[in-house]
Amino acid sequence: MRYDLLIKSGTVVDPSQGLNAPKDIALTAGKVSAVEDSIPADQAMEVLDATGLIVTPGLIDLHVHAYWGACTYGLEPDVSNLALGVTTALDAGSAGALTFRGFRRYTIERAQTRLFALLNISAMGIVSPDIGELEYLKWADVELAIEAGLANRDYVKGVKARLGRQILGENSDVEVLTRAIEAAEGFGGFVMVHVGNNPTALPELMAMLRPGDVVTHAYHGFEDGVLEESGAVLEGMKAAQERGVVLDVGHGAGSFSFRAAQKALSNGVWPDTISTDISTLSIEGPVYDFATTLTKFMRLGMSLEEVVRRSTHNPARALGMDGVLGTLRVGAEGDVTVLREEEGRFSLADRLSTMTRMGPTRWEPGTTLESSQRLVHVNTVKGGVLYRPWEG
Ligand SMILES: [Zn+2]
Known part of the structure; x- marks a missing residue:
């Protein structure tokens, strides 16, 4: 097998390379080893299907x-x-x-x-x-x-x-x-x-x-x-x-x-x-x-x-780690996060109304905003390994 893990069919958003496009990402020996329009599934030991999902650097x-x-x-x-x-x-x-x-x-x-x-x-x-x-x-x-x-x-x-x-x-x-x-x-x-x-x-x-x-x-x-x-x-x-x-x-x-x-x-x-x-x-x-x-x-x-x-x-x-972390360039650490963008009605709070500790008297009260979309975490890959704590 050429690759350890293949993250397939996601939309890759990687601002370090100006990328926001459908791409496949392959990881080998803990590093990013390929970023291409299409990598055949049979070239990887494991395939993570990211169809409809957003794939970012860790x-x-x-x-x-x-x-x-x-x-x-x-x-x-x-x-x-x-x-x-x-x-x-x-x-x-x-x-x-x-x-x-x-x-x-x-x-x-x-x-x-x-x-x-x-x-x-x-x-x-x-x-x-x-x-x-x-x-x-x-x-x-x-x-x-x-x-x-x-x-x-x-x-x-x-x-x-x-x-x-x-x-x-x-x-x-x-x-x-x-x-x-x-x-x-x-x-x-x-x-x-x-x-x-x-x-x-x-x-x-x-x-x-x-x-x-x-x-x-x-x-x-x-x-x-x-x-x-x-x-x-x-x-x-x-x-x-x-x-x-x-x-x-x-x-x-x-x-x-x-x-x-x-x-x-x-x-x-x-x-x-x-x-x-x-x-x-x-x-x-x-x-x-x-x-x-x-x-x-x-x-x-x-x-x-x-x-x-x-x-x-x-x-x-x-952190002084440009090119090593925070990027999906080939050769960078194999850290990847998979997210989903959901539509709906969501409440977002900036701080708890009960949060009074440490505050001076003149302090902005907590505010809630409604949002019609949200980002949700789906998968984490660190050092080329899909994080599955339940597998021990
Ligand atoms: Zn802190």
């Missing part, structure tokens, strides 16, 4: 929480990522320098999901929503972070800094971000900042970021974000994006607002990457899964190609 979620049992937000990665169509996920700071070894050994190395991580600038990582990891600044130890980053460079892509008041206590966001950048520079990674309810105005914080650094929760509904009335925040976001700063969605339980996203999109400030911030707080809604998050951006007017670009090729570039 989805990449740039903001998840996968440190189950140590971080209260943490989910089992295969249940919350791979089983839901996400082949590669970036854990956004659940572990810090002092808690990373357990994360590496017991989660990252055992998961079938391709997991990467950002080290929290706080050496304890995220433990609980009730204890801000930066309330005591001694935890933001640059040397420890550099040491852990260097020791785990195969998985660690950068540093996470959560700059909300509920995490910082009385401490300075500028001081924490300065330390996070210093740590990231110490091992050659990028910084992801969590914004919303920050002591310092967002344009000032974004001006500190370097090209390749990421702003997550870009469309939160707090009063200090996109919804701020003077337009200075939107202008700051535009300027940062033009410099190469990555704007990421990081949906989460309370960090996404349809009104903020709508305002940003209509002002030309589109996200570079769409991500879920899937966690124990958001998996039972409003996030549910990556396909639902992508559906929301289609409801806001993005095309299928535009959402797929922001969930495959763009996050691969943010």
